Amino acid sequence: MAKISGEAFAGASGAGTDPARPAWLADEIAAVHHLGTQIAVVVGGGNYVRGRQAESWGIERAEADEIGMLGTVMNALMLRGALTSRGAAEVRVMTAVAMQGIAEPFVRLRADRHLRAGRIVLLAGGTGQPYVTADYAAVQRALELSADALLVAKRGVDGVYDRDPRTHPGARRYAHLTYREAIARKLTVMDATAFVLAGEQGLLMHVFDVAAAGAMAAICEGRDLGTRITAE
Numbered sequence: 001m002a003k004i005s006g007e008a009f010a011g012a013s014g015a016g017t018d019p020a021r022p023a024w025l026a027d028e029i030a031a032v033h034h035l036g037t038q039i040a041v042v043v044g045g046g047n048y049v050r051g052r053q054a055e056s057w058g059i060e061r062a063e064a065d066e067i068g069m070l071g072t073v074m075n076a077l078m079l080r081g082a083l084t085s086r087g088a089a090e091v092r093v094m095t096a097v098a099m100q101g102i103a104e105p106f107v108r109l110r111a112d113r114h115l116r117a118g119r120i121v122l123l124a125g126g127t128g129q130p131y132v133t134a135d136y137a138a139v140q141r142a143l144e145l146s147a148d149a150l151l152v153a154k155r156g157v158d159g160v161y162d163r164d165p166r167t168h169p170g171a172r173r174y175a176h177l178t179y180r181e182a183i184a185r186k187l188t189v190m191d192a193t194a195f196v197l198a199g200e201q202g203l204l205m206h207v208f209d210v211a212a213a214g215a216m217a218a219i220c221e222g223r224d225l226g227t228r229i230t231a232e
Contacts (some may be wrong), residue, residue: 010051017047048067048071142174150206175228
C-alpha cells in the first residue's frame, strides 16, 4: 500500500497540478507493479484544499473536508489516466463517497479481488467522513486490505527528521523510529491519530521522498531507504 499526498501532484507553488507530476507518479507506481507486487494507493488532495483552511474561507471545517475529498478524486482520476496511457495494468479508482459513473464505491472485498487479479487500485475520498485525514485513511485502508507495509511518499523530504530540514540545515534524519517515539517527539510527518492506529495494529511504515526515482520499487525489493517506522 502507498499513500501519495496531494502535494506530490503540485508544482513549485505546492498548489494545483503540475502536468508532469501524474506521469512521474504513474511511472513509480508501475515500477512497483512490474515487480509482481500488489499495490493500492491512497491519494490525498492537499494540492487543492485542506480542511484547516476552512476558517480563513469563512466556511465550516466539515464543508472544507468535503471539498478536499473531491480533490482526492480529481488526483486519482488524473493518476488513472496516466497509468492507463502507459498500459501498466488495469486500474480501478474506488471512492469512499459514492460517485456513480466516475468511480467504484470502496468495498473491501471488491478491492481485495481487484488486487488479487493484478489490478492497480487507487483509493480516493479518504474515509468519506470529515475531520478524518488522508493519513488516517491510508493506515485504515492498509489494515483493511492486509497490506505488508504502508509506503508514505512525502514531497521535499527523504524521511522523518527531528526538525524541519527545510528550515534547519542541521536536522537529523531518523533511519528507524517506533510509533511511540514519533508521537512522544511530536513529529508531524503524519497525523498523530494515524500513528496511534498503525502502532496499535503493528503496521510497518516507510516514509520516503516521492521525487527519488525508483525509491518505491527499491523499498519493495528490501532496500532500506527513508525512515522505517514500526510498533516496537
